[in-house]
Amino acid sequence: MSTLPEAPAAHAASEPAKGSPGPAPAATASLPVAAGEIAFDIKNFSMWYGPRQALMDVTIRIPAKKVTAIIGPSGCGKSTFLRALNRMHELTPGTRIEGSLRHFGEDLYGPGVEAVAIRRRVGMVFQKSNPFPTMSIAENVLVGLRLNGVRDKEILQRRLEESLHMAALWDEVKDHLSRPGTSLSGGQQQRLCIARSLAVQPETLLMDEPCSALDPIATAKIEELIQTLRESYTVVIVTHNMQQAARCSDRTAFFYMGRLIEFDDTRRMFTNPGNPQTEAYVSGRFG
Amino acid sequence: MAVSPYLPTPGFARLRKAKSTAVTAVLVICALAVIAPLFLVIYFLLVQGWSSLDWNFFTQLPKPTGETGGGMANAIVGTLTLLGMATIMGVPLGVFGGIYLAEYGSDRANDWLRFAADVLNGVPSIVWGMVIYLVLVVPFKTFSAYAGGVALGLMMVPLVMRTTEEVLILVPQSYREAALALGVARWKVIMVIVVRTALKGIATGVIVALARIAGETAPLLFTALGNNFWNHNLKEPIAALPLQIFAYAISPYDDWHRQAWAGALVLMALILALNITVRVLSRDRSNTH
Numbered sequence: 001m002s003t004l005p006e007a008p009a010a011h012a013a014s015e016p017a018k019g020s021p022g023p024a025p026a027a028t029a030s031l032p033v034a035a036g037e038i039a040f041d042i043k044n045f046s047m048w049y050g051p052r053q054a055l056m057d058v059t060i061r062i063p064a065k066k067v068t069a070i071i072g073p074s075g076c077g078k079s080t081f082l083r084a085l086n087r088m089h090e091l092t093p094g095t096r097i098e099g100s101l102r103h104f105g106e107d108l109y110g111p112g113v114e115a116v117a118i119r120r121r122v123g124m125v126f127q128k129s130n131p132f133p134t135m136s137i138a139e140n141v142l143v144g145l146r147l148n149g150v151r152d153k154e155i156l157q158r159r160l161e162e163s164l165h166m167a168a169l170w171d172e173v174k175d176h177l178s179r180p181g182t183s184l185s186g187g188q189q190q191r192l193c194i195a196r197s198l199a200v201q202p203e204t205l206l207m208d209e210p211c212s213a214l215d216p217i218a219t220a221k222i223e224e225l226i227q228t229l230r231e232s233y234t235v236v237i238v239t240h241n242m243q244q245a246a247r248c249s250d251r252t253a254f255f256y257m258g259r260l261i262e263f264d265d266t267r268r269m270f271t272n273p274g275n276p277q278t279e280a281y282v283s284g285r286f287g
Numbered sequence: 288m289a290v291s292p293y294l295p296t297p298g299f300a301r302l303r304k305a306k307s308t309a310v311t312a313v314l315v316i317c318a319l320a321v322i323a324p325l326f327l328v329i330y331f332l333l334v335q336g337w338s339s340l341d342w343n344f345f346t347q348l349p350k351p352t353g354e355t356g357g358g359m360a361n362a363i364v365g366t367l368t369l370l371g372m373a374t375i376m377g378v379p380l381g382v383f384g385g386i387y388l389a390e391y392g393s394d395r396a397n398d399w400l401r402f403a404a405d406v407l408n409g410v411p412s413i414v415w416g417m418v419i420y421l422v423l424v425v426p427f428k429t430f431s432a433y434a435g436g437v438a439l440g441l442m443m444v445p446l447v448m449r450t451t452e453e454v455l456i457l458v459p460q461s462y463r464e465a466a467l468a469l470g471v472a473r474w475k476v477i478m479v480i481v482v483r484t485a486l487k488g489i490a491t492g493v494i495v496a497l498a499r500i501a502g503e504t505a506p507l508l509f510t511a512l513g514n515n516f517w518n519h520n521l522k523e524p525i526a527a528l529p530l531q532i533f534a535y536a537i538s539p540y541d542d543w544h545r546q547a548w549a550g551a552l553v554l555m556a557l558i559l560a561l562n563i564t565v566r567v568l569s570r571d572r573s574n575t576h
Contacts, residue, residue, distance in 0.1 A: 088468060120470030130461040134483045144469030147479060193465065200469050 026260025037064035039103070039204055039234040040085060045099035047077075047084055049092065054080045058257045059097070062251070063106070064203075067226055067235040069249035069266065071242060073281065077258040078238045082206050085236065086122035087115040104203065120148070123202035127209040129189035131181030131196070137173050140181040140192055144200040159199050166232075167195035168225045194225065198233075207228060207237040210242065223248045242282055247271045254278045336552030339545040344553075349515050349531070355542045359550050361517050365432075365526035366554070368518070369511060370497055372436025377443030378493055384444065384484075385489075390477050403450075405443040413505035415442055420509035432518055432525035435511025439503060443496040444503070450492025454485040491568045498561035502554055504529035528554045562563025 039060040047055040055077045062068045069080045083089040084097065087108060101108045108118055113200055131140045139146075141163050142156050150156060164170040169191040173184070189208060197205060207226075211219040226248045229235050239245050245252050245254070245266065252269040254261045254277070262269065262278045273279045280286055292573035295303065343358045350357030384404075388397050415438050423434040458481050466476040482489070507513070513530035514523070528550050 053543060086468065088464060091464065116467075116470050116472050118470075119468050123470075124464075124468035126461060126465065126468075128461060130459070130465045132465070132480060132484065134486075143466070143480075144471060147466075147469070147471040147475050196465075196469065202470075268337070 001235065036066075038062065039064040039104060039238075040234045041100075041102040041105075045084070045101055046097065047080060047089070048096045049080075050094040055084070058260045060253060060260055060263055062234070062236060062253075065230060065232070066250040067230050067237060067248055068251045068253065069245035070236065070238045070253045070255060071240075071245050071281070072075055072255035073286070076241075076255040078255045079208055081255065082124075082208055082236060082238045085204075085206055086119050086124055088119075088124060090115055113134055114131045120200055121202050122204045122206060123197035123200065124206045124208065125190070125197055125210050126192050128213050129182070129186060129193050131189050131192050133180070133182050135181055136178045137181050137184070137192060138177040141195045141199050144196060148200065159201075163195040163199040163260070165231070166198050167191045168221060170226075185218070187214050187221060190214060190222060190243075191225065194222075198229075202233070204234040207235065209238055209240060212240060219244070242270075242284075254281060257280070332548065332552040332555055336548035336550075339549035340552060344546070344549055348517070349546075352540070359526075359528065359546065359553070360552065361514065361533050362526040362531040363553065364509070365514070365518060366501065366528045366557075368432060368521075368525060369435050369439055369507070369527055370501060372432065372491070372521075373439035373443055373500060374497065376437060376440030377422070377447055377496065381438075381447025381493075381496070382451050382489060383446045384448040385455060386477060386482065388448065388452040389455035390481070400447070404448050408445040408449070411505070412442065412503050414506075415485045416506040416509045418557070419506065424510060427522070428569060429522065430510060430512035430524040432511055432521040435507045435525060435527065436521075438506035438510045439500045442500050442503065442506060443493075446496040447489075447492055450495065451485075451489050454488030454492065455481060457488070458484045473474070487568055491565050494561050494565050494568070498558050498565070499559065501558050502529055504533055508533075528557075 038061045040060070042058060042060045042062070045055060045058045046053065058081065070079045070082065080089060084101065085108075089095050097109065103118070103122060107113065131137075132143065135143060138160055141160050142150075143155060145159060149274075161170065164173065167274060172188060173179075173192075178206070181189065184192060190213075194205075194210075211222050214222065223244065226235055226237065230250070237245075237249065249266045251263065252266040253263040254269065254273075254275070256277055262273060262275045264274065268274075269278060270282050273282060340357065341358075343362065344360075345358060346360050347358035348361055384400075388400055392400065405409075417436040419434050419441070423437060423490045424430055462480055462484060463476055466480045467473065494499060507527050507530050510521070511527055511530065512524035513534060514526040516526075518525040532550040532554065534552065535543040538544070
């Protein structure tokens with residue numbers, strides 16, 4: 001699947017911009033197949049909250065070791081989509097899904113596949129930082145490993161340092177690892193939560209508007225961090241902030257009313273989108 | 288400037304002020320009436336009981352009829368023993384029941400459970416005593432500390448269960464999600480993250496329940512029975528402060544009456560101490576969040 005040449009496909013993706021207006025079909029059919037691995041291979045995925053359909057027939061291939069941003073107006077289904085990627089939506093009673101969702105080849109909704117096992121491989125960082133209030137900084141980072149039965153002190157110490165380094169927090173907290181996690185500033189707390197997610201060594205990290213509660217400086221730090229994460233992880237980030245999507249993602253998916261409208265290289269999405277709805281959204285005309 | 292047609296006349300204003308004063312006065316009197324009995328109780332306990340409180344009261348057994356002096360050491364230890372047994376029995380049941388209500392169970396089943404807990408909470412304590420008498424005293428042909436502990440423990444269950452549920456629901460959903468997103472099994476998330484976060488609240492609930500049952504007499508009348516000596520075997524009757532107070536208060540001897548007052552003072556102090564612990568715990572909780 002990875003050997004298709006880029007150019008003709010890219011051409012096909014940008015063509016509808018000049019040609020047919022109106023609601024284009026899901027853009028994925030003509031998406032360029034990038035060289036490299038696919039993290040999420042999602043086909044005809046739909047989801048319902050009770051009688052209300054939240055996602056409609058989404059087909060998308062999210063590349064591995066890249067940052068994929070998901071944008072769209074409130075209520076477009078982007079967070080719902082993100083939560084389906086590690087089955088967090090199952091916490092909401094009355095949800096139902098259809099279609100297929102594979103993560104590195106594994107069917108996430110296959111028979112006998114446990115949500116707990118999926119979430120070890122697909123971690124998640126939330127909108128509001130949520131370090132556990134009863135735990136120190138170190139305990140917060142290590143809680144996932146400890147609760148999954150890791151007892152070896154050396155391993156724990158190594159993972160603690162690695163995760164905090166990876167989350168660009170080590171230098172700020174290395175001298176007071178036993179202070180409560182909640183004693184940190186908002187931006188530090190969010191990086192602590194990222195370190196906590198990284199400690200269990202997931203393959204993919206989902207981020208649900210991780211900066212929406214942070215000031216610009218803290219946001220810049222997290223964005224910088226996302227750039228370094230891409231080297232080892234697949235990152236899928238939902239964001240309300242289009243500049244953020246433009247700054248720190250390789251690919252951008254635009255959702256609207258539960259549908260995937262367009263999915264393409266971030267640069268192209270923001271400069272020359274294939275779909276008029278995308279163009280209207282990224283240029284700030286609605287949403 | 289137009290003059291409002293609704294401006295009050297001077298007479299009307301005076302009447303309004305008088306009404307306002309009257310309402311305030313009624314409310315202040317009602318508020319005082321609420322706290323007055325507490326001070327009344329403490330006043331009488333101190334006046335009547337303080338003089339009979341001495342070291343012997345805490346260290347000696349009751350003296351036989353006719354002799355003066357002696358104490359309620361066995362009853363104090365007995366009450367603490369019974370509270371301990373009630374805790375061992377009531378806390379696990381109540382806490383796990385509360386966890387089930389807050390984290391598991393369907394809405395329908397939980398409605399019924401909550402209803403049952405509330406009804407249980409309203410069962411008169413004498414009824415608990417009679418039921419436990421039938422279940423644990425009659426078959427074993429003896430009153431026992433066990434029976435008393437079980438009766439008190441069962442009274443604790445609905446109280447602990449409901450407060451546990453309430454404090455668990457207060458734990459933000461985001462902590463559960465964060466832990467689940469680490470690939471931690473649900474029961475571990477609940478036991479380690481959620482319960483630990485709510486631990487102070489649960490402890491508060493347990494102490495409130497203890498304060499509530501510490502002074503119960505009726506459930507002990509046909510179960511623990513009371514004992515004028517040390518209890519060396521939980522299968523035998525055990526003394527308890529409320530029982531001893533009851534026995535002494537209805538006796539014809541002045542010395543026993545004084546001892547009853549002293550016992551009541553000690554019991555009241557114990558319950559007051561539990562309530563103050565609750566206050567301190569809840570204050571800490573509001574500070575950390």
